Amino acid sequence: GAAEARLITNNPLSKAQHDLAVGTLPGGNTRTLLHTSPFPLCMKQGKDAYVWDIDGHKYVDFVGELSAGLLGHSHPTIHSTLLSTFSDTGLSLGATTPHEQTFAALLCDRFRLARVRMTNSGTEANLHALAGARHFTGRRKVVVFSGGYHGAVLSFPDGKPAANTVDRQDFVVVSRYNDLSLARQVIEQTEDLAAVLVEPMQGAGGCIPGTREFLQGVRQAAREKGVVFILDEVMTSRLAPGGLGWEMGLDPDMVTLGKYLGGGLAFGAFGGREEVMKVYDPRVEGALAHSGTFNNNTLVMCAGTAVLREVYTAAVCVAFNERGEKFRERLGKVAKSSRLSVTGRGSLIGLHFTEDGTQEIGCGEDLRGKERPDLRDLFWFEMLEAGFWTTRRGFIAMILGTPDDELDRFVDALGDFLERYRDIM
Ligand code: PLP
Known part of the structure; x- marks a missing residue:
């Protein structure tokens, strides 16, 4: 509730843009996946590993265009x-x-x-x-x-x-x-x-x-x-x-x-x-x-x-995905004994908030009935405020040129988040 209220207060131009867009696009949208309630944040620019929304906030881009943006913006x-x-x-x-x-x-x-x-x-x-x-x-x-x-x-x-x-x-x-x-x-x-x-x-x-x-x-x-x-x-x-x-x-x-x-x-x-x-x-x-x-x-x-x-030569591909493995392992370590479990491979990462923090995820059915969308949404809101653009569903696709210190900062932000909400995490 409080996080969502802050999102609304902090993003008046995204809200106004959404109100305009619903006049011509069903739900204001032409890619269903990108709709988020109460309204999606509207981006105006991307450069290297960053994006800016129309209200002027800068984010490290961890959406990576759902994996199509591997090379970063304007390589x-x-x-x-x-x-x-x-x-x-x-x-x-x-x-x-x-x-x-x-x-x-x-x-x-x-x-x-x-x-x-x-x-x-x-x-x-x-x-x-x-x-x-x-x-x-x-x-x-x-x-x-x-x-x-x-x-x-x-x-x-x-x-x-x-x-x-x-x-x-x-x-x-x-x-x-x-x-x-x-x-x-x-x-x-x-x-x-x-x-x-x-x-x-x-x-x-x-x-x-x-x-x-x-x-x-x-x-x-x-x-x-x-x-x-x-x-x-x-x-x-x-x-x-x-x-x-x-x-x-x-x-x-x-x-x-x-x-x-x-x-x-x-x-x-x-x-x-x-x-x-x-x-x-x-x-x-x-x-x-x-x-x-x-x-x-x-x-x-x-x-x-x-x-x-x-x-994206073979050598770059190998190094990039090794970097991803290390990053995911660090996220997994921070999330240990919380309701968050981290899946994926190489430069693609899945974040799952579940009732029991299950580590045994071999298929979607292993998550059924256990998922905690409320915690997932809270994470998404809080990461926005910490300057990270992630998908609402908990999918992270890394970008080639994201600086190491931004990866470090994300690991720390996750740790801070889990600590701040440890009563429910
Ligand atoms: N197949 C897989 C495994 C995908 O992840 C996607 C897109 O997310 C597609 C197919 C569809 O690709 P496109 O969105 O370019 O149509």
Whole structure:
């Protein structure tokens, strides 16, 4: 109550902006996730690892655009690449260009894909991967996991497809992520099965890593069943040089990508084994069409090329995620014996406030009925006042250039917060 009252008092311009926005956008919003009650804070600028709201507060950015903002705001390499592409190349040339081939070669090399296609979002990448797998196998059904998020129209929050999921009847949802025997049973028993679609770490589902045993077992079950194993690396490709699937030894048939790989611009991609991706080869009779006006837009092709070649190299990726591991361990240590538990991997972190502070989080179902959204909201309010922009849901995506002393300051702020409210924490 008191924290929320301070938020309202301290942010009159955000409140006014929200009142204006509801006049034209449902709920004042064009990305449902960003709505927070009583009104969202409205940002006006980002620079490096910081953002500023329209009321003039400065925050360390721990939202990291839900992982798409890995490079930080206005990274100098991306900045100069975008400017030179805009002025020297032009935006979209209504033709194939060398730029998409250059970017594709880098993506294939980095993520061990034989062929790749570009899209404008991770959602689209998954939709096309699914269409491809269905075409390749001539079958319809897809096994997914409870808590899985594969895009705006492909999400499976509590054991079933969300209301807006496309072709809902074609998805069979395994009710617990990280439960290999259950997954194996569902895969074996499902008829007309085309594909298994899984995240190597559930991102939106709470930053819950899949165990090596689970992921390898699911991969093997898909192989035995003769279905396409699609690994959704839209969120996790940042966690290891070849993606998390490579790190886990998964050898997927198809991989979907997105987020930071477009340099912070709208981007997605899907790729994989040559024989599967061949369903998209227009030289082959009966091939599937995969269209999209902006699929090969020059800004993203050139920005993405710069990301892989100059910014997020394999060495940078390893060092960045090691830094993330250390940061998460420190947060976990501070939170020990409180109601907060810390999950995640590398540079992606999940914060969970529960009744019993459970450390055993293998799937969303382990949290069900135990969550304390009141404590989570209190944390969010208090971190705002301490100058940290985090997601209301407790997801942190680190940014490459965040100074060490800001990470230290966040660890201290968390410690202060848990101490100040120790009666309820
Ligand atoms: N798949 C995963 C694992 C994601 O985390 C997301 C986005 O959060 C998507 C797919 C969808 O990507 P986009 O928001 O670019 O459509």
